Amino acid sequence: xxxxxxxxxxxVSNAISILQMLRHHPSKTKSKIALDTGLSxxxxxxxxxxxxxxxxxxxxxxxxxxxxxxxxxxxxxxxFAYAVVLDLHDNRTGYLGLVNMSxxxxxxxSFEIKSSDTxxxxxxxxxxANDDLMKGVTIPIIGVCCAIAAVFLANSNIVLSxxxxxxxxxxxxxxxxxxxxxxxxxxxxxxxxxxxxxxxxDDSASKISIFLTQGVGMGIMINxxxxxxxxxxxxxxxxxxxxxxxxxxxxxxxxCLRLFIPLESIAYDLGEIKYLEEGLSNMDYASQLAKxxxxxxxxxxxxxxxxxxKLGETLALLLDIFNPSEFIICGNMSNLFKIIEPGVKEIxxxxxxxxxxxxxxxxxxxxxxxxxxxxxxSERLFNQWLYDGxxxxxxx
Ligand SMILES: [Zn+2]
Numbered sequence: 001x002x003x004x005x006x007x008x009x010x011x012v013s014n015a016i017s018i019l020q021m022l023r024h025h026p027s028k029t030k031s032k033i034a035l036d037t038g039l040s041x042x043x044x045x046x047x048x049x050x051x052x053x054x055x056x057x058x059x060x061x062x063x064x065x066x067x068x069x070x071x072x073x074x075x076x077x078x079x080f081a082y083a084v085v086l087d088l089h090d091n092r093t094g095y096l097g098l099v100n101m102s103x104x105x106x107x108x109x110s111f112e113i114k115s116s117d118t119x120x121x122x123x124x125x126x127x128x129a130n131d132d133l134m135k136g137v138t139i140p141i142i143g144v145c146c147a148i149a150a151v152f153l154a155n156s157n158i159v160l161s162x163x164x165x166x167x168x169x170x171x172x173x174x175x176x177x178x179x180x181x182x183x184x185x186x187x188x189x190x191x192x193x194x195x196x197x198x199x200x201x202d203d204s205a206s207k208i209s210i211f212l213t214q215g216v217g218m219g220i221m222i223n224x225x226x227x228x229x230x231x232x233x234x235x236x237x238x239x240x241x242x243x244x245x246x247x248x249x250x251x252x253x254x255x256c257l258r259l260f261i262p263l264e265s266i267a268y269d270l271g272e273i274k275y276l277e278e279g280l281s282n283m284d285y286a287s288q289l290a291k292x293x294x295x296x297x298x299x300x301x302x303x304x305x306x307x308x309x310k311l312g313e314t315l316a317l318l319l320d321i322f323n324p325s326e327f328i329i330c331g332n333m334s335n336l337f338k339i340i341e342p343g344v345k346e347i348x349x350x351x352x353x354x355x356x357x358x359x360x361x362x363x364x365x366x367x368x369x370x371x372x373x374x375x376x377x378s379e380r381l382f383n384q385w386l387y388d389g390x391x392x393x394x395x396x
Pocket of ligand 1: 249
């Protein structure tokens with residue numbers, strides 16, 4: 001948090017309070033803004049006028065046109081700038097999106113990533129996609145957020161332990177700055193973005209997201225703050241040991257959670273991983289599995305039920321540790337969610353000591369993962385900008 005050392009800082013801090021109050025919420029009159037922020041009418045009105053001048057707030061047309069005496073309402077203007085979100089969480093497809101500051105997706109461009117692609121190959125694909133994305137765009141770009149399925153060390157800008165090895169050991173910040181010719185770059189773990197995409201409109205959220213992709217990621221939101229831990233690596237759930245015997249994980253051990261829940265692990269155990277490797281999409285494979293499950297194919301039923309069982313047990317453990325108000329399950333196997341969803345809550349209740357008394361809501365979100373990344377990325381970038389770029393923006 002900024003220290004309130006001088007008048008400018010106080011004004012900036014008050015302006016941020018007003019923006020956060022209006023962003024993702026209905027419009028308010030200037031008197032209501034003063035009341036809800038606890039500021040005097042004149043200082044809140046002054047700051048609101050500056051924010052209108054700078055294009056961050058807008059005066060609601062409807063409140064003006066309804067005639068003479070009604071006080072004008074102010075709302076957040078999400079289109080004052082766009083975020084570019086580069087989604088590299090998936091090993092086979094990259095996405096580049098334009099998202100406005102209200103987290104509305106305006107445009108998406110995708111590009112194929114091959115397992116043989118070098119870092120240079122991927123850089124040129126991103127560059128080409130960006131040319132396509134920016135065609136005809138005149139709204140200012142606030143910055144670039146890059147979603148990555150990796151441990152990212154923010155103090156050294158280095159990527160560790162990434163699902164795509166070409167990014168490991170790379171200074172991703174300088175690469176993204178060069179590619180987009182933009183100084184303001186934020187790199188974030190994909191699971192962290194998944195929880196940001198699901199909690200921005202809830203002011204007191206304590207929620208956990210489980211982002212199922214090649215691995216099992218966890219996003220942790222405590223009292224509306226993203227929790228990332230001392231080194232930024234919190235939420236690595238995939239290597240938690242849930243069973244003694246299995247094939248060996250890439251970490252060298254057996255029994256890791258990522259060998260039981262994700263779609264790839266199911267494909268592997270059913271002897272069908274080749275279909276995914278040959279190009280069948282995750283979404284299509286998950287659909288096929290759902291159908292085969294409903295058709296009564298025993299090996300599929302047994303294996304999908306095992307994934308469901310392990311998911312329920314994991315939620316039970318997390319409920320006891322975090323006591324969240326909600327779990328959000330999302331990711332690339334959403335076409336199987338209708339099969340998995342019934343029963344997970346019961347498994348969670350059976351395994352948790354406390355779930356019967358302190359239930360958590362369990363939501364299965366079938367939004368495609370790349371859209372979750374774009375929304376979470378825009379949210380992450382805007383919040384960082386409030387602390388890094390906003391003061392300069394309104395002081396100019
Ligand atoms: Zn492991």
